[in-house]
Amino acid sequence: xxxxxxxxPNAIQLTTVTLLCAASIAHAGSVLSTNFAGPSLSxxxxxxxxxxxxxxxxxxxxxxxxxQFINGGFTVYNRNGSVAAATIADTTFWSNAGISSTTLSAxxxxxxxxxxxxxxxxxxxxxxVSTTSNKILLAVxxxxxxxxxxxxxxFVANAGxxxxxxxxxxxxDKNGVYLGTSxxxxxxxxxxxxxxxxxxxxxxxxATPSLANMTRFEDMSASARGFEPxxxxxxxxxxxxxxxxxxxxxxxxxRTNINGASGASATLSATTKxxxxxxxxxxxGRQPDGxxxxxxxxxxxxxxxxxxxxxxxxxxxxxxxxGNATNTRSLIDWMILDATTGxxxxxxxxxxxxxxxxxxxxxxxxxxxxxxxxxRSGNASTGAxxxxxxxxxxCHFNGTAVTCDSPLLLSQGSANYHxxxxxxxxxxxxxxxxxxxNDPNSFWVFTGEARxxxxxxxxxxxxxxxxxxTVTPEPSTWALFxxxxxxxxxxxxxxxxx
Numbered sequence: 001x002x003x004x005x006x007x008x009p010n011a012i013q014l015t016t017v018t019l020l021c022a023a024s025i026a027h028a029g030s031v032l033s034t035n036f037a038g039p040s041l042s043x044x045x046x047x048x049x050x051x052x053x054x055x056x057x058x059x060x061x062x063x064x065x066x067x068q069f070i071n072g073g074f075t076v077y078n079r080n081g082s083v084a085a086a087t088i089a090d091t092t093f094w095s096n097a098g099i100s101s102t103t104l105s106a107x108x109x110x111x112x113x114x115x116x117x118x119x120x121x122x123x124x125x126x127x128x129v130s131t132t133s134n135k136i137l138l139a140v141x142x143x144x145x146x147x148x149x150x151x152x153x154x155f156v157a158n159a160g161x162x163x164x165x166x167x168x169x170x171x172x173d174k175n176g177v178y179l180g181t182s183x184x185x186x187x188x189x190x191x192x193x194x195x196x197x198x199x200x201x202x203x204x205x206x207a208t209p210s211l212a213n214m215t216r217f218e219d220m221s222a223s224a225r226g227f228e229p230x231x232x233x234x235x236x237x238x239x240x241x242x243x244x245x246x247x248x249x250x251x252x253x254x255r256t257n258i259n260g261a262s263g264a265s266a267t268l269s270a271t272t273k274x275x276x277x278x279x280x281x282x283x284x285g286r287q288p289d290g291x292x293x294x295x296x297x298x299x300x301x302x303x304x305x306x307x308x309x310x311x312x313x314x315x316x317x318x319x320x321x322x323g324n325a326t327n328t329r330s331l332i333d334w335m336i337l338d339a340t341t342g343x344x345x346x347x348x349x350x351x352x353x354x355x356x357x358x359x360x361x362x363x364x365x366x367x368x369x370x371x372x373x374x375x376r377s378g379n380a381s382t383g384a385x386x387x388x389x390x391x392x393x394x395c396h397f398n399g400t401a402v403t404c405d406s407p408l409l410l411s412q413g414s415a416n417y418h419x420x421x422x423x424x425x426x427x428x429x430x431x432x433x434x435x436x437x438n439d440p441n442s443f444w445v446f447t448g449e450a451r452x453x454x455x456x457x458x459x460x461x462x463x464x465x466x467x468x469x470t471v472t473p474e475p476s477t478w479a480l481f482x483x484x485x486x487x488x489x490x491x492x493x494x495x496x497x498x
Contacts, residue, residue: 030394030405030471033442036081037411038464041419042454044072047089053419054462057361058111059432059446061468062122067146068446068466069093069113069124076146077466085147090126097139097152106130108137110429112170114304117235117437119205120144123177125170132162132186136179136197140204153209155197157181158218163191167429171231171304175238176261177201178231182300183219192247193219196229198240198258198266213264222247225271226254228300230314234307235435236366238262239339241307243314245300250279250323253301253314253335255342274342278349280319282330284424285356286379288386289416294377295424296330296358303361303430306370311345311397312337313370315360320351329353332360332374336397346402350374350393354382363433365440368397369471373433373445377413387413388427390447390465410447411465417450419460427462442470 038059045052058069065084066077074093076085088096090111091104106128113124122141128134139152157165165181172178176198183193196217203210226244234241240261246252253276257269285294296317305314315334319327332350337343350357355378364370371394378386390411395404417425427448436442444466451461 030469032408032410032467033470034079034081034468035410036077036466038068038446038466039070039073039075039087040451040463041461043087044070047087048072053426054428055448055464056110056429057431057446057448057464058113058124059444059466060113060115060122060434061436061444062115062146063144063437065146066444066466067113067115067122068464069111070464071109071111081466093150094126094137094139094152097150099137099152099154103128103135103137103154106134110167112168114170114172114233115434115437116172118174119201121205122146122150123170123172123204124150125168125179127157127165127168132164133158134164136165136168136181138177138179138199138204140209151209153211155211155214158183158195159216161219163193163219165195167228167302169228169230169302171233171242172201173232173234173238173240173261175201175240176258176266177204178240178242178258178261180229180231180242182222182228191219192222194222194225194227194229194244195219196225196231196242196258196268198261200262202262215264215266217268225256228302229256230301230305231258232305232307232312237307239307241312241339243301243305243312245279245316246273250299251276252279255337272342274337274344276333276335276344277347278318278322278331278333280322280325280327282317282319282358283327283356285330285358285377285388285427286386287377287388287416288380288383290380291416292418292425293423294356294358294388294417294427296356297428303359303432304363306362306364307339308364309366309368310339311364312339313362313364315362315372317358317360330356330358332357332372334360334362334372336402345399346397348402354378355386359428359431361431361433361445363435363443365435367441367473368399369441369473370395370397371433371443371445371469373410373431373447375427375431375448384414387415388417388448388450389413390449390467392445392447392467392469394469394471408469410445410467411449411463413450415450415452415460417460417462419462436468439470441473442468444468
């Protein structure tokens with residue numbers, strides 16, 4: 001188990017921004033350009049033999065297509081929302097990419113996908129769920145068109161120990177592609193270890209993807225390196241940065257750099273522990289009917305971390321009280337770090353006393369605009385507004401302060417969520433956000449919502465939403481933006497239903 005029971009350290013003094021309403025903005029405005037429904041349980045269930053819990057949201061936009069890759073299904077859309085390639089099971093995706101039926105027979109979980117403008121390739125990852133010595137699956141598209149096919153490689157994540165590698169994270173930059181995991185033993189107990197894998201990107205985009213020069217950092221001490229490393233997505237640079245919530249105490253983020261990632265024998269820097277203002281275990285998310293509250297996960301950084309113009313943007317779900325305390329609400333903490341020094345430049349919360357916020361995902365551009373996508377639910381007083389719904393908020397960082405628009409409702413939930421039984425109803429484990437490679441002022445986000453039951457089939461239903469949000473920068477920021485974006489062509493194993 002995560003052993004952060006030493007209290008909350010004295011927080012650094014930051015100006016935090018609580019996003020309850022619109023603030024003055026440093027861009028001319030933002031609009032919801034495209035908004036359409038992705039697959040639901042009604043689509044995914046029949047491909048996977050019945051009930052299937054949401055959703056481990058993977059998604060990204062490419063130059064001509066948008067891909068949603070979630071637990072149980074892979075779908076390609078045209079940018080207007082029409083279907084370019086119908087949903088297939090995630091196991092079918094991997095089989096088509098060359099992964100053996102033996103590997104897939106154990107089942108797969110925890111989807112990730114990124115479009116990389118530098119190589120003009122899509123990178124997708126998932127794990128199989130063998131109890132021990134499970135594998136990480138990594139696929140690379142043949143072209144920039146995700147309907148043209150993928151080629152995949154696989155490797156045992158923890159070859160030395162056989163520990164189960166959970167919830168792979170995925171990041172990349174111009175040098176490499178990186179994956180991180182937290183590790184469990186055969187009994188499902190957290191081992192307080194973490195693993196990280198560095199693969200030269202050039203080795204993956206050739207005719208035959210290769211792992212020959214992959215560097216493995218297996219079963220590292222989580223006390224030293226953090227609770228599940230999340231490699232940064234840096235579309236324009238070569239930083240090799242990795243963030244993780246500290247494993248032992250609340251209020252710290254651990255930062256490590258991967259050096260020499262373009263070749264074999266990459267190395268890791270020493271890990272720096274950075275103090276943040278907001279960190280604790282989140283509470284279960286409330287629903288209007290007061291029953292079967294939603295599992296909001298834990299405080300790890302479980303969606304992609306973005307680097308742009310020298311700053312690193314990250315989010316995680318926390319409770320309303322710092323440190324190891326009993327919390328009654330879940331909130332989303334966002335942070336902006338200096339990519340060179342690691343200094344916290346800004347930090348704030350998404351919060352409202354009537355609602356719970358969870359599974360935030362962030363993407364940022366070189367102009368300082370960033371979007372946080374998240375799911376939200378509420379208590380009995382909120383009525384239908386409290387059903388699990390998808391939201392996003394657009395903010396701007398000018399190097400000193402953050403200002404934000406009012407939150408955007410992306411998809412309104414229509415029912416209480418009762419797919420399974422017991423307190424801690426499975427939802428998550430993460431949403432997704434990405435930059436549009438055609439327009440760095442445009443963001444694509446992927447969220448979920450609770451839907452009405454399917455009569456005679458399910459007691460509840462879930463759906464997904466795909467949204468494009470376009471930001472109009474002020475005229476004075478265009479020159480800065482052009483320069484910044486140049487060059488871009490409590491740990492627990494969640495077993496069973498993921």
